[in-house]
Amino acid sequence: MISFFTKSKGHLKIxxxxxxxxxxxxxxxxxxxxxWKILKKSLYHDKLPGISGELIGIRFWEKWSSDGTSNLRYVEPDVFVEFSGFWICNKKLYG
Structure with a gap:
């Protein structure tokens, strides 16, 4: 929840x-x-490897270049999870 406030995303609400x-x-x-087990089991398709490596970091609402996408200004994933084995980006986590 701290990340929600430190990124100035708004006020506390659902x-x-x-x-x-x-x-x-x-x-x-x-x-x-x-x-990793929780994240892997939460996905509809089980296409992630069994082992992720160590968690390196989690970043919220970064703005990335829109090059190569249909976005006009930028791409803003809700969450970016990085492991030593690879990284996962989920633009829209809930729906």
């Missing part, structure tokens, strides 16, 4: 951004293996 920050701000404190 919304996608506060839910994303709340969930990932707590998951990052779990051992990496448990975090």
């Amino acid at each position: 919304c996608e951004d506060s839910l994303t920050a709340s969930v990932f701000d707590l998951l990052k404190y779990l051992p990496t293996e448990i975090f």
Whole structure:
């Protein structure tokens, strides 16, 4: 939840951004293996590897270049999770 406020996303209310920050701000404190199992089981398609490597970092609402996309100005993923084995970007986590 701290990330929701430090990124100046708004005021406390039930919304996608506060839910994303709340969930990932707590998951990052779990051992990496448990975090990875939860993340892997939460996806519709089980296409992620069994082992992720160590959690390197979680970043929220970064603005990336729109080059190569249909976006006009930028791409803003809700959450970017990086592991030592690879990284995961999920532009729209909930729906």
